[in-house]
Amino acid sequence: MSLTDLSRVTLTLTELLRQVVARDTSVATIEFTAAPPDDTSGSMPNIISVHLFHTMEDPHGKNYLPPGGQGGAVPVQQTPLALCLYYVVTATSSVTEGGPSNRAAIEQRLLGFVARAFHDYPIITDSTVVPNVPPAPVNQPLLETVGLQGSDNVIKIVLRPVSVDDTINFWSAEQDRIARISLYYEVRVILFATPRVERAAPPVLSVAEFVSVSDRVAILRTRALTGFALPTGHPLADPTQPFRFFEASPARPALFPAGAAPPSVPPQNNRITFEGAGFQGDRVSLSLEGPMGVGNADPETRRARISISQSVNPEWEITADGVRISIGLRTTVTDEDGQTLTLYPGLYTARIIVGAQMANQSPVRFLETSSADCPFPVAPQIVTVDALAGPAAARPFRITLHGSYLRDALDVVLTVSGQRMIRDADLTVAGHFDFSNATPDRIDLTVDTTAFASPLAIQLVINGAEAAPAWGEF
Known part of the structure; x- marks a missing residue:
């Protein structure tokens, strides 16, 4: 909860009293005001004053965390300021009929309405609504009437047990006033809004390896662009743009057969890009593990090495530049052993293997380094x-x-x-x-x-x- 205007709390209290009194009584000549009780000027003969006369910091609020729950050293301006507000509620009547005795009775009756209202609604939240008696219209939520809705604001109202001596001292500051019957309330806890944090660390959206030693091979992330068509008549559908796209990371590419994609399928849905470091050498391979079958056999979890350096699988449209490798997944692939495999949708892991050719070796041999396995799903299209x-x-x-x-x-x-x-x-x-x-x-x-x-x-x-x-x- 955060506020920037204390007057909105006072307006909430007066609006609560106005709605409850209007519903439960037939008194129509009452004015609710935030003015102090000794200011009796008003347009109505009966005035209920809800006056904020004191405020102090809530000691428990010193332990509140700043927005976002950051730890460590935090500038004082970023920590919430928690306040307790203290109100005196007084009823004043200027009715002339019946004399002073009748005015005193009216004031006491009005304070009874106040005590009942605050007793029935001690906690005000976004969902607090004072029910009306039909056929009167339904009331708005209280916080909505003063513009405090939607921020999880909670206003707690507590009747203070003020002693007789404290009451006399309150009204006799200049020793020229007689104590008036009043109600004293504590309203808590009001948090002041803190300034926006300008230098906070951004949220972590992905976890990967970002530090490498020498030419270590590492996959930092995988990404894929996924497109789909909205149904006819959808409010966001655009006739000039048949597909909507979102980027997924980790990637979730689709599996395509050989050949061109039909018009209802975004042609790039099967592409996945591996980004990282060290994707260059005398021989570069993509090692895939997932549901595959030899030829037309049923799928089983297998691992296959696919050459990135050689154009063995032209349908896969493989591109590589040393820090990223992009491929278009197809249902069939020829591995480095010349075996034809069928890929099926499911959960896969991939690693990049880079080989450096060893000198003066016959037959040719490679010294290989490999990245860690990186998981991603391969979806049906x-x-x-x-x-x-x-x-x-x-x-x-x-x-x-x-x-x-x-x-x-x-x-x-x-x-x-x-x-x-x-x-x-x-x-x-x-x-x-x-x-x-x-x-x-x-x-x-x-x-x-x-x-x-x-x-x-x-x-x-x-x-x-x-x-x-x-x-x-x-």
Whole structure:
């Protein structure tokens, strides 16, 4: 909680009294003021004064941490100032009917209203609302009426046990006033806003190796640009820009088959860039470990070395400049042993291996250094989500993937609008999905669209790697 204007606390107290008194009484001639109780000037015959007469620093507030919870030595101007505010509440009546006795009775009645109101609402937060009696309109939240909402402000009101002697001393400072019946309140804890920190360290967004010795090979981070298309009619959709993009680090590239991407898929979704140091030598290799299969075999966790220095896999469009290596992941790759492997979506780790050729060696030998393993997911790529003909209570949809690799050995989790689907061949039942018998790049599913509105949010996760956002429109 932080404030810059103490008067807003006083306005909150007077607004609370105004709303409660207006609801619980028929007295319509009351003015609520922050003026001191001896200032009886006002437009109404009855005045309730909520006067701030004293403030002091809360001793417990000296231990508060600065915003953000920084440790260590902190300039004093960055530590919060916690204040306790002290109010005297007095009722004054200038009603002439009934004489002084009637005025005293009115003042006592008004103070009773005050005591009841502050007793019923001892803590004021963003959600504090004084309920009204219908057909009167609903009141705004108290803090919203004075512009203190949305900052987690909490105002605590405590009735002070002031003794008779203290009361007499309060009213008899000049020894010319008789003590008036009053209520004394402590309002706490009010924190003053601190100046903005101009030289604070920025937040840590990623953790990596940033210090290297000599030519040590190190991967500092991986990044990938992921694009997706918003559903038709989305308020952020731009007809001139079919895709929206975000940069992911760690990277989450998609897996593409050979060939060009279809128009509904951003062509750069399969690219991943490794950034670091020492990516140069007589021989540079990328060592991948993840779900792969030899030829068309089912996937298993394997490690493959892929040459960066030689153009063995032109479809991967590998580029390297010594501090970064960028590749476009494809479903098939030829490793350094000449073996053709099939990649599947899932969780991978990668390391960069740099070899220096040893002189006067036959056959040729290399002295190799390697970076540490760097993990990242390889996601499936959704091409389209099509609504097929069928009843609304069991409407069929088809998800088409960019790549024909679906098989039972994969762990596939499909969620539609927050509802997890069950893999079952009976697609007449809503909530079921299964792989298409025609081609291994399609997932057929059935959804009860009477329970949802278009578009349906599609979440596809294969082997722990989540595809970019997609929607099913109907």
